[in-house]
Amino acid sequence: MIVGYARVSTKDQNLDRQIDMLVDYGVDIRNIYKEKMTGTNIERHELNRMIDELKADDVVVIADLTRVSRSTKDLLMIVDKIKEKGAKIKSIKDTWLDTTSENPYNDFLLTVMAGMSQLERDLISARTKEGLTSAKARGREGGRPNKRNEKAEIVKTLYNQGHKITEIVKATNLSRSTIYRIINNDT
Structure with missing residues (x-):
């Protein structure tokens, strides 16, 4: 069976774009697990429920890598849980994330690209902190005016x-x- 997983970080965000992508790919709307929660939290009810319900030869389809996890460690752990169930995972946008074939390069690319994604998030965070420090040194404070x-x-x-x-x-x-x-x- 093909199942989908769609996630956004906040309750205000909309899942429609991801759901449309999954349905266009061929996932039955009834088999899409939907979640509105940050990807940095590994205690996601719908993700865990999906993994628990997976059977051998099921394929998990996601719109892109960041919908499953925001850290390399968690992504690799989640992919391992899916594999332990005998299931596979495939990303629509990140074509290198595809464990449906026995190509040994897929695991290698998964590790490298997940690391690159983590690096990008860490660099953004570091630049933001540097910018806040620089602004503070110039007498500007962040946040809402008091x-x-x-x-x-x-x-x-x-x-x-x-x-x-x-x-x-x-x-x-x-x-x-x-x-x-x-x-x-x-x-």
Whole structure:
């Protein structure tokens, strides 16, 4: 039997593109395991259920390598679990990921390409960290602007003018506790 596995990282993302690819490849829509969870988490219910239900000679079809795993170690472990069941795995986009034939180069390419994919993710992470460090050295902070710091002077002025806390809450859209911290100079 041919089964499919489709995964996106967040609940807001859409599985349609992957499902369309799997159906176009020939996977019955009823045999597609769908998941909305990060690939860095190896405790994925649908992936584990799919692997548990695999039988000898089944073929797992995925849209691309990153749908199964985001790390080389986990990818190789997942592929080994699939092989232990006597099943095979094939990627539509990553044509080198195809254990349906007895070609010894497939395992070699799987290891090399998974390592390259891991390297790419690690380089992106390193560049992001370097960029944040560089920005911080220039006085720029990442993240959402702090409303409390932006509105502290307004809060103090309104309070000193005798406005009630409920009026200051309405005027600034800050919580009562934030207003009290500003007034009391708490950090």
